[in-house]
Amino acid sequence: MKTTKGKAAARSSKEALKPVDDIKVGKRKAVSKPEKSSKRQAKKEKKAKKDPNKPKRPLSAFFVFLEEFRKTFKKENPNVKAVSAVGKAGGEKWKSMSEAEKAPYEAKAAKKKAEYEKLIKAYNKKQESPADGGDEESEVNDEDEEEEAQEEEEEEDDEDDD
């Protein structure tokens, strides 16, 4: 049962038709120490959805850009239904973009990261055993810490000379 082992091209026959000969892209993992093979968690949250409160990792600038790119890509390529197509196209475009272009995306990603830290902290707290013999300074109030940090910071003041 190596359901999780599926090579870059094994079961699916749509995009998996790609030649696995020199595809070095799909080998991000198992680069030199596959001995452990002790994955901390499942690969997707779908299966390991045991903790619905667990915050997902912050999307990287690339992913933030991808979300927008996907719309555009699908709009111009409504026939393309392969996720890999957008991934590849987005990847190349991303590399083609200048850091100045990625800047706004990185800024967005930075916010996600900040929120993630906050969420993960709260998540850790919930996991921790609150029943700790000690003096707690009125910690939990209603065990319902809903996020409420909606701040729109637009720091765009850098366009003058050209």
Added chain:
DNA sequence: AATCTGATTGTTACA
């Protein structure tokens, strides 16, 4: 039916 896969890069987390 529900889980899983592929592909991109970045980022996070552990040893």
Added chain:
DNA sequence: TGTAACAATCAGATT
């Protein structure tokens, strides 16, 4: 320090 896996997406594919 470095590796390893996951973050979204979408429709097919597999269990």
